[in-house]
Amino acid sequence: MTALSLSNVYKSFGPVEVLKDISLAVDEGEFVVFVGPSGCGKSTLLRVIAGLEDATDGTVEIGGEVVNEVPPAKRGIAMVFQTYALYPHLTVRGNMALGLKQEGQAKDVIEARIAEAARMLHLDPYLERRPAELSGGQRQRVAIGRAVVREPQLFLFDEPLSNLDAALRMNTRIEIADLHRKLGATMIYVTHDQIEAMTLADRIVVLRDGIVEQVGSPMELYNDPVNQFVAGFLGAPSMNFLPGGVLGKQAETAGIRPENLRIAEAGQLSGAVTHVEHLGGDTNVLVRIEAGEVLTLRLFGQHAHEVGDGVRVAFEERHLYLFDGAGARVR
Amino acid sequence: MLKARRNPVNVAAMHAVLIVYTLIALFPVFVILINSFKTRKAIFREPLSLPGADSFSLIGYETVLRQGDFFGYFQNSMIVTVASLFFILLFGAMAAFALAEYRFKGNTLMGLYLALGIMIPIRIGTVAILELMVSTGLVNTLMALILVYTAQGLPLAVFILSEFMRGVSDDLKNAGRIDGLSEYVIFFRLVLPLVRPAMATVAVFNMIPIWNDLWFPLILAPAEETKTLTLGSQVFIGQFVTDWNAVLSALSMAILPVLILYVIFSRQLIRGITSGAVK
Ligand SMILES: Nc1ncnc2c1ncn2[C@@H]1O[C@H](COP(=O)(O)OP(=O)(O)O)[C@@H](O)[C@H]1O
Ligand SMILES: [Mg+2]
Numbered sequence: 195m196t197a198l199s200l201s202n203v204y205k206s207f208g209p210v211e212v213l214k215d216i217s218l219a220v221d222e223g224e225f226v227v228f229v230g231p232s233g234c235g236k237s238t239l240l241r242v243i244a245g246l247e248d249a250t251d252g253t254v255e256i257g258g259e260v261v262n263e264v265p266p267a268k269r270g271i272a273m274v275f276q277t278y279a280l281y282p283h284l285t286v287r288g289n290m291a292l293g294l295k296q297e298g299q300a301k302d303v304i305e306a307r308i309a310e311a312a313r314m315l316h317l318d319p320y321l322e323r324r325p326a327e328l329s330g331g332q333r334q335r336v337a338i339g340r341a342v343v344r345e346p347q348l349f350l351f352d353e354p355l356s357n358l359d360a361a362l363r364m365n366t367r368i369e370i371a372d373l374h375r376k377l378g379a380t381m382i383y384v385t386h387d388q389i390e391a392m393t394l395a396d397r398i399v400v401l402r403d404g405i406v407e408q409v410g411s412p413m414e415l416y417n418d419p420v421n422q423f424v425a426g427f428l429g430a431p432s433m434n435f436l437p438g439g440v441l442g443k444q445a446e447t448a449g450i451r452p453e454n455l456r457i458a459e460a461g462q463l464s465g466a467v468t469h470v471e472h473l474g475g476d477t478n479v480l481v482r483i484e485a486g487e488v489l490t491l492r493l494f495g496q497h498a499h500e501v502g503d504g505v506r507v508a509f510e511e512r513h514l515y516l517f518d519g520a521g522a523r524v525r
Numbered sequence: 526m527l528k529a530r531r532n533p534v535n536v537a538a539m540h541a542v543l544i545v546y547t548l549i550a551l552f553p554v555f556v557i558l559i560n561s562f563k564t565r566k567a568i569f570r571e572p573l574s575l576p577g578a579d580s581f582s583l584i585g586y587e588t589v590l591r592q593g594d595f596f597g598y599f600q601n602s603m604i605v606t607v608a609s610l611f612f613i614l615l616f617g618a619m620a621a622f623a624l625a626e627y628r629f630k631g632n633t634l635m636g637l638y639l640a641l642g643i644m645i646p647i648r649i650g651t652v653a654i655l656e657l658m659v660s661t662g663l664v665n666t667l668m669a670l671i672l673v674y675t676a677q678g679l680p681l682a683v684f685i686l687s688e689f690m691r692g693v694s695d696d697l698k699n700a701g702r703i704d705g706l707s708e709y710v711i712f713f714r715l716v717l718p719l720v721r722p723a724m725a726t727v728a729v730f731n732m733i734p735i736w737n738d739l740w741f742p743l744i745l746a747p748a749e750e751t752k753t754l755t756l757g758s759q760v761f762i763g764q765f766v767t768d769w770n771a772v773l774s775a776l777s778m779a780i781l782p783v784l785i786l787y788v789i790f791s792r793q794l795i796r797g798i799t800s801g802a803v804k
Contacts, residue, residue, distance in 0.1 A: 246699050267705030279696035283718060296705035340700075352696075 196258065197222045197380035198243065198348055203252035205238055205404075212238050213404045216252070220382065220397075225374050227383045229391040229427070230401035236384040239401070240350050243382065245269050257347050267296065269348075272341035276353040278333040280325040280340075287321045290340045297344075304343075311339040314376070315369070331362040338373070349381040355390065367393060388428050392416070400424050422521035425449050431478060431490045438516060440485040445516035445524045452478070452492035454513035457499070461506030465489070467499050481507055554780065561585050561773035568769055585770030588761075589778070592771070597750065598757035603782060605667055605753060606735050609674035610728050616675070617682025617727065618690075618720070622712050624683070625690035626698070636687065642680030647673065648740060658745055665748040673741050678731040689723040690716060725794040729787060736783050754779050 198220040205213040212235045220226050228236045241247040243254060245266035253260050261269050272293075280289050287308060294304045312318045315335045325333055334354060341349055354370070355363045371394055374381055385391055391398050392412045400407040400415065400423075408415055408424045419425035425433050431452045438445040441462075457479070465483035479491040479499055489507060499505070516524040559575055560568045567580035574580070589595050624636045647654075654673060655664075663669040693716050701711045717724070742756040758779070761771040 241699070244699075244703060246702060266699075266703045271703065273700070273703050275696035275700060277694055277696045279694060279700040281697070281700075281715065283714070292706075293704035340704075 195222045196220065197224070197256070198382070199255040200243070201253050201255075203239075203242060203254065204250045205235070205242055205247060206250045211404060213242070213249075216404075216406055218399060218406065218409065220380060222380055223378050225381045225383065225394060225396045226399060227385060227391040227395035227397075228399045228401055229385055229388060230407075231427075232386055234401045235404040236386070236401055237352055238404075240273075240352050240382065240384050243348075244271055244273055244350055267293075270346050271348045271350055272344040272346040273350040273352065274334075274337045274341050274354045276356050278325070278330075278337045278357075280333055280336055282325055285322050285324055286317060286328070286336050286339075289325070289336055290343045293340065293344050307343040307345070308339075311342040314342065314373070315339045330358055331366060334358060334366060335369070338370070342373070342377070347380065349379055351381065351383040353385055354383075355385070355387075370394065389430065392428065398428075400427060419515065420523050422447060422449065422517045422523075425515055425517075425523075431492060433515070434487075434489045435517075436483075436485070436487045436489070440483070440487065441514070443514070443516060446519040447517040447521075449515040449517065450489075450509055450513055452490040453494075454509055455489060455491040456508045457491065457493070457497075457505050458508040459506060461508035463489075463507040463509075465505060465507060467501050467503045467505060469501060470499050472496065481505060483507065557773050557776050557780075561770070561777040563770075565770055568773070582770070585768075585772075585774030586778075588768060588771040589774045593752075593757055593760060594749070595757065595775070595778075598752050598754045599778070599782075601667060601751055602736060602754040602779075605670045605674065606732060606786070608667075608671045609678065609735050610731060612671065612675040613678035613682050613731055614724055614728060617679050618686050618717060618724065619712070620679070620683045621686035621690050622716060624687045625693075636683075639683045640680055642676075643684060647677045651740075651744060655744055663745075665746050665751050667746065667751055669745045670741055670751075670753070673745065674731075674735045674738075678727075678735075681730065682727045685727055686720060686723055689720045693719050722794050725790040728790045729794070732786055732790070733783065736779075 196219050198218075200216050200218045203213055203216040204211065216239060228239060230236055238247060242249050243256075245254075245261065245264060249262060254262055256269055256271065281292065284292065290308050290311060291304050294307065299307075308321070312321060315338060317332075317335055317339055320328060320332060320336070325336065328336065334357075337354070351370070355366055358366060367390060370381075370383075374394075383390075383394060395412055397409060398412055398415055399409050402423055408420045410418075412428075415424060416428050419428070422435065426435065426449070429451060433449045433451050434455070435447050435449045438448045441448050463483045465481040467479060468482050468488060469480040471478040474496070475494075477493045477495070477497045477499075479493060479497070480488055481491060482488050491507065518524050556572065560572060562576040562582065562585075563580045564582040564584065567574075567576070567582075571580075576582075620639060624632060624639070658664045658669045663672070697715055698711050701715050706714070737755055738753075739755045739759070742751075742753040746752070747756065754775070758772060758775040761768040761775065
């Protein structure tokens with residue numbers, strides 16, 4: 195069944211069109227990630243789904259019902275914000291209870307749901323504390339708990355990990371993935387971080403300037419991007435792009451992923467090492483080839499290359515992605 | 526962080542400046558207070574000396590309490606000030622919330638219109654206001670004063686509060702909307718507590734001019750039962766003879782309530798500033 199369906203959604207702020215003709219269907223139980231650079235309209239799209247902004251045009255359906263005119267609280271959604279947005283005057287318990295009280299749930303139902311969410315998110319010791327007395331990671335778990343107790347048809351996350359430090363970000367990411375497995379709920383997750391997108395998503399929606407560039411599973415997008423933007427956005431380090439002529443191709447631009455380049459005696463390109471990053475498990479080597487372009491190579495394991503070394507870089511034809519002048523894929 | 530910058534010379538200089546300023550600011554109050562407890566002769570002979578065994582006198586306070594309905598005036602001033610502040614804060618905050626929160630046609634224009642009053646003194650309209658009060662039968666009521674002071678205070682209140690309300694996190698308000706809170710609950714329970722320091726600022730800025738005002742009480746409510754403290758104290762100031770004991774005593778007593786209100790608001794102000802710092 196379709197949990198969420200957007201048809202030809204537009205959103206403008208005055209003369210500025212922020213979302214353009216967005217159509218999308220999300221299946222029940224799916225984890226969909228909207229990813230794109232800052233300012234591309236991800237949050238706006240999420241707010242339109244939540245009902246915090248009205249779509250200028252198009253329809254939003256949740257659970258098969260058109261909800262364009264339904265207020266946020268009645269849409270069967272719950273949202274987790276980047277800034278946590280906890281109610282400062284309420285305890286953790288009060289924060290989680292508020293939405294349920296507004297719905298008119300019975301006291302024992304509220305108690306039971308809070309207890310369950312607190313157990314799942316390890317919040318038991320903090321239930322009587324106020325948000326000011328919690329760390330960032332704890333606050334974000336409370337915000338997630340506040341969403342969980344609502345038992346919504348649709349979870350909406352707006353960059354929930356952006357305010358956390360790297361270690362916490364990974365833990366919380368795993369917790370969110372766990373939560374999705376346990377609840378089996380439909381989740382929409384917005385991020386500008388492609389690693390979060392790749393690791394969490396069943397399906398990724400890549401947005402640019404308010405337009406959907408491509409929709410697909412993480413590996414579909416990684417292996418078969420429809421254009422240069424998607425190819426460059428997913429993957430770290432990102433794909434190398436160079437003029438097609440350098441590789442003897444007709445296409446305007448040729449792309450190749452850093453892990454598909456090797457250093458070999460018989461390499462097709464020659465150049466000099468300009469920088470080396472030793473990561474332990476991987477080594478990133480930057481090579482300036484004779485045509486002047488700098489290529490990033492991602493080598494598995496540890497390699498002793500020095501800046502200034504002359505090297506030859508090898509690649510296989512089947513790993514090349516070709517793009518035309520407008521950035522569209524040439525197959 | 527502060528410690529590193531604390532150099533003893535700087536600290537001493539800072540305190541010296543603050544102490545000098547405090548002394549200058551408090552000196553007139555101090556002079557009023559000590560002289561209100563002295564005989565008339567002592568006030569003029571040695572205005573700066575403390576009341577001694579032979580110069581001590583409560584004659585000023587006795588006059589004030591005997592003459593006119595001093596406590597009545599007091600009460601009037603209190604009612605007018607507190608009610609005006611209440612309405613300024615309530616309506617100012619509501620208008621500011623609407624301007625800061627909702628997108629509608631003419632939002633900017635409305636904001637400018639509401640702020641216009643900052644630049645135009647309300648006293649220019651005294652004659653019109655008086656005519657209005659006469660025709661609505663509000664002359665010689667405290668309501669007339671409350672209405673005028675509310676109008677006088679609103680522009681600055683809207684201006685300051687809307688700036689602060691723009692700073693309140695959108696996510697917080699949106700979280701409330703998703704949880705099904707009404708706009709009124711979001712306004713009163715989520716937003717107002719967060720702009721409390723700004724509200725205290727507005728209250729302090731408005732309180733003193735209202736409490737001290739002589740103009741509008743004299744014109745709009747000069748009747749005995751609606752006289753404010755400032756107006757009531759004028760009976761002791763004559764063209765030829767001024768009862769200085771009484772004037773000083775009345776002034777001393779008039780300071781008290783403002784002081785209390787000020788302490789209440791300024792504590793809010795400080796609490797707001799420090800709680801904002803640790804977020
Ligand atoms: N309330 C608003 N009024 C005017 N422009 C807005 C508003 N909200 C967002 N925008 C604009 O819409 C664009 C997309 O914003 P947003 O959805 O927040 O981007 P993202 O979340 O992808 O970083 C931005 O250019 C932003 O300036
Ligand atoms: Mg955003």
